[in-house]
Structure formats: structure tokens, C-alpha cells
Amino acid sequence: MKRINLQKAKSQIARPNTIRDINRQIVLNYVRDRSPISRAEIARQTALHRSTVSVIVDDLESTGLIIGIGEGTSSGGRKPTMYKLRTGSPVAVGIDVTPRTTTIALADLGGTVLEQETFSTSPDLEFMTSQILDRTRNLVTRYSEFDLEIGMSVPGLVDQRLGRIFHVPYFDWRDWDICQRIEQVTGKRVIVENDANATSLAELWFGYEKIRKSDTFVMVLVGEGIGTGIIFDGQVYRGEMGAGGEFGHMIAGDNAPIECSCGSRECWEAYASEKAMLQRYRELLKHDDLKENGTDIENLIELAMNGEKHALMALKETAYYLGNGISNLIVGLSPQVVVVSGKITKAWDLFADELRRISERSVLAGLPPTVLIPSSLGDAPTLIGAIGLVLARKFASAS
Numbered sequence: 001m002k003r004i005n006l007q008k009a010k011s012q013i014a015r016p017n018t019i020r021d022i023n024r025q026i027v028l029n030y031v032r033d034r035s036p037i038s039r040a041e042i043a044r045q046t047a048l049h050r051s052t053v054s055v056i057v058d059d060l061e062s063t064g065l066i067i068g069i070g071e072g073t074s075s076g077g078r079k080p081t082m083y084k085l086r087t088g089s090p091v092a093v094g095i096d097v098t099p100r101t102t103t104i105a106l107a108d109l110g111g112t113v114l115e116q117e118t119f120s121t122s123p124d125l126e127f128m129t130s131q132i133l134d135r136t137r138n139l140v141t142r143y144s145e146f147d148l149e150i151g152m153s154v155p156g157l158v159d160q161r162l163g164r165i166f167h168v169p170y171f172d173w174r175d176w177d178i179c180q181r182i183e184q185v186t187g188k189r190v191i192v193e194n195d196a197n198a199t200s201l202a203e204l205w206f207g208y209e210k211i212r213k214s215d216t217f218v219m220v221l222v223g224e225g226i227g228t229g230i231i232f233d234g235q236v237y238r239g240e241m242g243a244g245g246e247f248g249h250m251i252a253g254d255n256a257p258i259e260c261s262c263g264s265r266e267c268w269e270a271y272a273s274e275k276a277m278l279q280r281y282r283e284l285l286k287h288d289d290l291k292e293n294g295t296d297i298e299n300l301i302e303l304a305m306n307g308e309k310h311a312l313m314a315l316k317e318t319a320y321y322l323g324n325g326i327s328n329l330i331v332g333l334s335p336q337v338v339v340v341s342g343k344i345t346k347a348w349d350l351f352a353d354e355l356r357r358i359s360e361r362s363v364l365a366g367l368p369p370t371v372l373i374p375s376s377l378g379d380a381p382t383l384i385g386a387i388g389l390v391l392a393r394k395f396a397s398a399s
Contacts, residue, residue: 023048023052023056024056024059024060025395025396026046026048027042027046027048027053027056027057027060028060028065028066028395029395030042030045030046031060031066031083031084031085032085032395033212035082035083035084035085036069036072036082036083036084037082037083037084038072038080038081038082038083039053039054039057039080039081039083040080041080042057057083061083064086064089065085065086065109065394066083066084066085066086067083067084067085067086068081068082068083069082069083069084070082085109085110086109087108087109087110087112088108088112088114089108089109089146090106090107090108090114090143090146090148091107091108091109091146091147091148091149091390091391091394092106092107092108092109092148092149092150092151092387092390092391093105093106093107093136093139093140093148093149093150093151093188093390094106094107094150094151094152094153094383094384094386094387094389094390095132095136095150095151095152095153095182095386096152096153096195096380096382096383096385096386097121097128097132097152097153097154097155097168098121098155098195098223098224098382099121099155099170099171099223099224099225100120100121100224101118101119101120101121102118102119102120102121102128102131102132103116103117103118103380103383104116104117104132104135104136104139105117105383105386105387106139106143107387107390107391109391109394111206111384111387111388111391113383113387116383117135119131119135123171125171125173125176129176129178129181132178132182133178133181133182133185136150136182136185136186137185137186140186140187140188148188149188149189149190149191149390149393149394150182150186150188150189150190150191150390151190151191151192151193151198151385151386151387151388151389151390152178152179152182152190152191152192152193152386152389153192153193153194153195153198153199153382153383153385153386153389154168154176154192154193154194154195155168155169155170155194155195155223155224155225155227155382156168156169156170156173156194157169157194157241157242157243158192158193158194158197158242159241159242160191160192160193160194160197160238160242163179163180163190163191163192164179164192165177165178165179165192166241166242169225169261169262170224170225170261179192191389191390191393192389193385193386193389194227194229194242194245195221195223195227195382195385196219196221196227196228196229196245197229197236197238197242197245197385198229198382198385198386198388198389199219199221199227199229199341199375199377199381199382199384199385200217200218200219200229200230200231200236200339200385201229201231201236201385201388201389201392202377202381202384202385202387202388202392203217203219203229203231203339203341203375203376203377204217204231204234204392205388205391205392205395206376206377206384206388206391207339207375207376207377208373208376210337210371210373211337211339211373211376214231214336214337215231215232215233215234215336216231216232216233216333216335216336216337217231217335217336217337217338217339218230218231218329218333218335218337218338218339219231219338219339219341219375220322220325220326220329220338220339220340220341221341221342221381221382222272222273222274222322222340222341222342222343222344222345223273223274223342223343223382224261224273224274224275225248225260225261225269225273225275226247226248226268226269226272226273226325227245227248228245228246228247228248228329229245230244230245230333230335247268247325247328247329248260248267248268248269248273249262249264249267249268249269250267250268250325250328251266251267251268252266252267252268252270252271252272252321252324252325253266253271253321254266256270256271256276257270257271257276257279257280257283258270258273258275258276258279268321268325271318271321271324271325272318272321272322272324272325273318274297274342274343274344276318276321277297277300277314277315277317277318277344278295278296278297278300278314280313280314280317280318281295281300281310281311281314284310284313284314285310288310290310297343298343300314300315301315301343301344301346301347302346304347304350305346305347305350312350315344315347315350315351316350316351316354318344319344319350319351319354319355320354320358322340322344322355323354323355323357323358323359324358326338326340326355326358326359326372327358327359327361330359330370334367334370335370336370336371337370337371337372337373338359338370338371338372338373339373339374339375340355340372340373340374340375341374341375341377341381342375342381343379345374345375346379348374352372352374355372356369356372359372
């Protein structure tokens with residue numbers, strides 16, 4: 001699902017000896033990124049012949065991907081019809097499994113969530129399989145008149161091409177056949193991806209313009225664990241059997257505050273995840289003879305933002321180890337941009353300068369500094385990632 005870079009689109013325009021679908025993808029993405037836009041403007045910006053643009057626009061409109069929204073300003077002749085994406089109608093179901101909660105959502109072509117339900121994730125695999133199957137089938141049945149596809153994000157090892165989930169370390173689930181079973185009960189195609197890869201794809205397609213213009217970036221997902229998604233030349237790098245990007249398990253020390261999901265106290269995840277930050281906060285409370293409370297990550301971040309010293313110390317120490325890991329990623333991969341995603345980004349202003357200071361020490365002499373930015377995907381980036389798996393396929397294939 002490679003995203004065409006519109007800045008380079010003229011060099012990518014398909015000629016008579018190439019595939020027509022490339023032109024369709026370019027036209028659709030011009031409408032998505034630059035709407036409202038006219039046929040004439042698309043032709044000017046892409047160097048495609050006007051008649052070719054007209055045929056593609058007619059086809060995209062007939063398949064329900066774009067709609068005319070009225071007339072634009074005339075530049076001398078007849079007023080042009082302006083086009084935008086068709087939104088408001090469901091096209092995607094996103095299933096987002098995290099260690100704490102699972103969310104099933106319905107979204108339109110613009111990625112707007114139309115409805116969703118969230119329930120607690122259980123370590124009981126049979127129970128979770130039953131819950132996901134029943135809830136997804138009910139949702140698809142209620143919207144049976146729409147041509148839905150399903151995207152699924154999981155915190156584990158996935159073969160995206162085969163639709164197989166090999167291992168979810170947090171619960172030690174192995175060879176989970178949920179995708180095949182969803183397809184059987186709904187009759188709908190399921191696209192599954194590791195949560196970090198899905199989120200990096202969502203950043204590529206729907207994130208800040210700076211990210212969407214980048215051919216190469218790394219997304220660091222801070223949650224119960226640490227996940228990384230790597231985008232090279234507009235595509236996700238997955239590695240052998242989908243195991244690429246597992247930097248959460250690189251060695252970061254030998255005495256982390258918590259165990260990693262793999263059981264080690266040496267992994268980056270054990271130093272820089274939400275769990276590590278919560279444990280640091282608990283230890284600080286004990287050290288100051290204060291009663292430990294049941295604070296969750298949202299409350300801890302809010303406390304830090306309000307200036308509570310224990311929460312602020314826990315946040316900044318966690319950010320220090322986060323920066324160390326990002327520093328290693330910059331040395332090894334030299335990305336244009338590193339995107340940090342997760343609830344921690346709510347407090348971005350509290351630790352961004354320190355994060356940049358730590359990471360910049362890794363930039364080789366003569367190279368421009370890697371840009372560090374927080375995600376634009378909000379509080380539920382992995383849910384947007386699950387939905388984005390469907391939308392990216394539609395925008396990539398334009399079919």
C-alpha cells in the first residue's frame with residue numbers, strides 16, 4: 001500500500017505503456033489532499049490530459065469515492081465543478097486490540113469515526129475471540145447495505161500478507177486465527193497488521209503534512225510496550241515474516257523498573273513504556289512516604305501537566321530513556337522524521353526539548369537534524385491505524 005508522494009507526482013504519471021490504476025490513484029489522492037478541486041486543476045497539477053482526468057473523475061464519482069460539491073470560481077470560461085471525498089457513509093470497520101481495551105469502530109472514507117464500542121481485553125483467548133466475532137458480525141449486519149472492509153490492529157507479530165497473527169506476547173497468544181473466522185462470519189475481507197505498523201501507515205496517509213511529504217520516517221508508539229513502525233520510500237518495512245521494527249526489545253540497560261512483555265528487564269520497552277513510567281511514579285511515592293494510589297497513565301500525565309513533582313519526575317525520567325532509544329534509531333536508520341505516538345504526547349511540551357537534545361547527539365556530522373514531532377492521531381492512534389489499513393488500501397488501489 002505505497003502512498004504516492006504528490007510532490008513527485010509528475011514523474012510518476014502513467015504513460016500509455018503503464019498501468020492505468022496509477023493515474024486513478026493520483027487523481028483520487030489529489031482530491032483527498034487538495035479538495036475542493038476541479039478537473040482542470042487536477043490536470044494542471046499532474047500534467048495528465050484533461051480527457052484522461054475527466055474519465056477517471058467520472059469513474060471515481062460513479063463508484064462513490066468522490067462527489068461534486070458545486071461550482072467554483074470561473075477563470076474566464078464556464079464555472080468548474082469542484083470535487084471532494086465522499087464522507088459520512090461507512091466504508092471501514094476498525095478492530096483495535098490493546099492489552100487493556102479492545103475497540104470496534106465504524107468509519108467513513110475520511111477516517112471519521114461514526115460509531116464505536118470499547119470493552120476490556122481479557123487474557124482468555126477463547127473469550128476474546130467470541131467477543132470480537134459477535135460484536136463485529138452485529139455491526140456488519142446492521143450496515144449490510146454498505147460495502148465494508150475490516151482492518152485489525154494487534155500488539156504482536158503478524159504476517160500481513162497471509163492475514164496471520166503468530167504471537168501476541170502480552171498474553172502469550174499464539175497462532176490466533178481470528179482474521180479467518182471474522183471473514184467466515186461476516187463475508188468481509190480482513191486486513192491485519194501489527195499495531196505499530198498500522199499506526200505508521202495512518203501517519204503516512206492521514207498525519208501532519210510534514211510526515212505525508214516524507215518518504216522515510218520512523219514512528220515510535222509508546223503504550224503498554226514500545227512499538228516502532230518504519231516507513232522507507234512510502235512503504236512499511238516489515239522484515240522477515242513481519243518481524244521488522246521490533247526495537248522495543250533492543251537492549252537499553254540491565255535493571256529496568258519493570259519487566260518487558262518478554263520477561264526481560266533489559267529491553268527498551270522496560271525503560272520507556274507507560275508501564276515503566278507508572279512504576280517510577282509508585283516508587284517515588286514510596287520514597288517520600290506517601291500512600292501509593294491507583295493512578296492510571298491518563299491521570300499520571302495530567303498530574304505531570306499540572307506540575308505535581310512526583311509525576312513530573314516519572315515523566316522526565318521515562319522521556320530520558322525514550323530519547324536514548326530514539327537516538328539509537330537515528331544512528332541506525334537516519335530517518336527524515338521521527339514521530340512519537342501515544343498518550344505521552346499530551347505532555348509533549350514538558351519533555352520535547354530534552355528529547356531533541358538527547359536525540360541530536362546521534363546525528364552524524366554534516367547531516368541535517370532529524371525532525372522529532374508528536375503524532376496528530378490523538379488518544380487512540382492504534383484505532384486510527386486499524387481503520388487506516390482499509391482506507392490506505394482504497395487510496396492505494398483507487399478501486
